[in-house]
Amino acid sequence: MSELYPILTVEEALARVLAAFQPLEPERVPVLETLGRVLAEDIYADMDIPPLTNTAMDGYAVRAADTAGASPEHPVRLRIIYDLAAGYTTDVAVTPGTAIRIMTGAPIPPGADAVVQFEDTEQDGDWVNIFKGVSVGKNVRQAGEDVQKGALILPKGTEIRPQEVGMLAALGHKEAWVHRRPRVAILATGDEVIEMDAPWQPGKIRNANSYSNAAQVVRYGGVPVLLGIARDDVTELTAKIRAGLEQGADLFLTSGGVSMGDFDVVKKVLAAEGEMAFWRVRMKPGKPLAFGHIRDVPLLGLPGNPVSAMIAFELFARPAILKMLGKTYWDKPTVEAKLLDEITRKDNRRHFLRVMLEERDGEYFARLTGDQGSGILLSMVKAQGLAIIPENANHLPAGARVQVMMLDWPERCTGIKKQGANEG
Secondary structure, three states: OOOOOOOEOHHHHHHHHHOOOOOOOEEEEEHHHHOOOEEOOOEEOOOOEOOOOEEOOOEEEEOHHHHOOOOOOOOEEEEEEEEEOOOOOOOOOOOOOEEEEEOOOOEOOOOOOEEEEHHHEEEEOOEEEEOOOOOOOOOEEOOOOOEOOOOEEEOOOOEOOHHHHHHHHHOOOOEEEEEOOOEEEEEEEOOOEEOOOOOOOOOOEEOOHHHHHHHHHHHOOOEEEEEEEEOOOHHHHHHHHHHHHHOOOOEEEEEOOOOOOOOOOHHHHHHHHEEEEEEEEOEEOOOEEEEEEEOOEEEEEEOOOHHHHHHHHHHHHHHHHHHHOOOOOOOOOEEEEEEOOOEEOOOOOEEEEEEEEEEEOOEEEEEEOOOOOOOOOHHHHOOOEEEEEOOOOOEEOOOOEEEEEEOOOOOOHHHOEEEOOOOO
16 A cells, blocks of 8 residues: 555645645625635725715814914914714805814815814814914815725635724625635544543543544634544444535544554545545654545545644645635744754654744744653643754754744734843
8 A cells, every 4th residue: 555655745745635625615694704704706895985075083174274374372263153973964164264163074064175173272152263274184084085986895815804894894795705614524533532521441542633623623714513433443434424424524534543553444444435645644743644535525534643633634634624715825824943952853754843932032942842742732732833844854953943833823922932132
């Protein structure tokens, strides 16, 4: 089998995985549910925003010429002829020697061409004293200065953030067409795996993988479909996979059962029920990684060790989910950091080491989270990033510079310890 499926580089494996996915069909959802999604339609403005020329300040709508030369020593005195609140209009016109008291957002009344803010005035009954002159257009927002009617505002393919949600609302879109969220079936395998609330028995481990992977699915915009645990049995695994397919899975994730052991059955089921594209990647952790199709649904067989499963998910399942969502960029942010530990290895694989980051005067330093075994889930709990050790770097001394793939950037960048130049 090794000859049929040669070991791939990370880039080769990712290219094969991503080639199997396309953006999912659109669905129309309420505007708040568009957050984090990708538009599947072009959004045009059906009106100017703001729709009318209006004031940017609370103050007095005036003719700018009437305020010329105004100062605290020689104020200009104008008669107040109307009080205009936001949300209302008036036909009352500002004429020479008059002013209209106006609130922020209210349309500029006829005859006015500027607004004097309250701070530069003093009201005296039906009169206002102006202490500072204004030029034409001062404190005035023109109609359409934000959005012009007929303009393409949000093109198809735009990823929706809170500001895009606000724009959709401003344009009157109660709903919008976005790419559907992928349904990701998740199945743990192995006779040794038990549910998290089952009584512990010698030789057994709780099913952490399904839940960490499901949380990753949610984090990156998918819908997890938890299928429980399949024993090391081809018949049971096949039945579980078929059940997941019947629930409309767009991607199938299994954990365990993909290495070279006699009881590793995921590869056998892939070969019998569908096709397998590859099952080894030149990386650590995560070398045993199966990928193929069952009934035209892509299946990614993650390793059974919890760290391997999570890192393999980040490198391969996460980009696949993002592509199905319609996104076109899925690289994790990286920073350059100096290692605080010496790194020695001999296997010529790309290593992803769990590290904690520290910032000193704008420079990052990376320290290992402790034991880097693929079964040490605590190494992921402590990690802020993954230090990427290239395949040909079998020895890196402390102080060597490496790229660190940020796990939580920017959500938890405040968790990075910062020190001043004189601190240890």
